Amino acid sequence: MTTRRHALALLVLTGCSNQGPEPPPFTEPTATGPLVEITDFDANGKASPPASVSSVRLDGEQWRARLTPLGFSVLRMSDTELAFTGKYSNHHETGIYQCAGCGTALFSSKDKFESGTGWPSFTAPIAATNIQDGEDGSRREVRCHRCYGHLGHVFPDGPPPTGLRYCINSAALRFVKINF
Numbered sequence: 108m109t110t111r112r113h114a115l116a117l118l119v120l121t122g123c124s125n126q127g128p129e130p131p132p133f134t135e136p137t138a139t140g141p142l143v144e145i146t147d148f149d150a151n152g153k154a155s156p157p158a159s160v161s162s163v164r165l166d167g168e169q170w171r172a173r174l175t176p177l178g179f180s181v182l183r184m185s186d187t188e189l190a191f192t193g194k195y196s197n198h199h200e201t202g203i204y205q206c207a208g209c210g211t212a213l214f215s216s217k218d219k220f221e222s223g224t225g226w227p228s229f230t231a232p233i234a235a236t237n238i239q240d241g242e243d244g245s246r247r248e249v250r251c252h253r254c255y256g257h258l259g260h261v262f263p264d265g266p267p268p269t270g271l272r273y274c275i276n277s278a279a280l281r282f283v284k285i286n287f
């Protein structure tokens with residue numbers, strides 16, 4: 108009996124180690140920062156008028172508790188995931204990509220395109236209010252407006268209608284399926 112229990116425990120442990128870290132269940136973040144204008148989207152993907160909400164400012168330990176190790180590296184340390192390794196680089200369901208850190212809607216599947224780069228690529232954010240961009244050396248960096256998490260970069264070589272390519276890390280995103 109003891110041997111069978113040990114074998115079962117080993118099976119469970121082996122199974123866990125092969126699956127890779129899953130993010131903890133998403134919960135609404137504690138909102139502590141200054142107010143920011145954010146556009147919210149309902150379960151059907153319909154936008155509400157922009158409204159003031161508290162920005163999300165957490166310390167390092169609080170972010171680590173909310174994110175996978177890779178999510179923390181990308182969102183809070185401005186790291187970049189390896190090309191073709193992210194779960195949304197070859198992902199074609201319809202829906203909204205939210206910030207993995209705070210849940211803010213960031214991109215729509217309607218604006219996703221195949222860039223061939225190995226990172227999820229979009230021609231536009233879902234709402235201009237919900238992202239921030241700024242200088243990062245020679246590139247323009249893209250961040251979540253509500254929690255200031257690093258998402259990726261935007262380049263001027265995208266397809267119509269914008270001519271922009273938002274090159275975003277899968278690890279910074281959380282997909283919510285919607286039948287548009």
Ligand code: FE
Pocket residue numbers: 206207208209210211251252253254255256
């Ligand atoms: Fe965020």
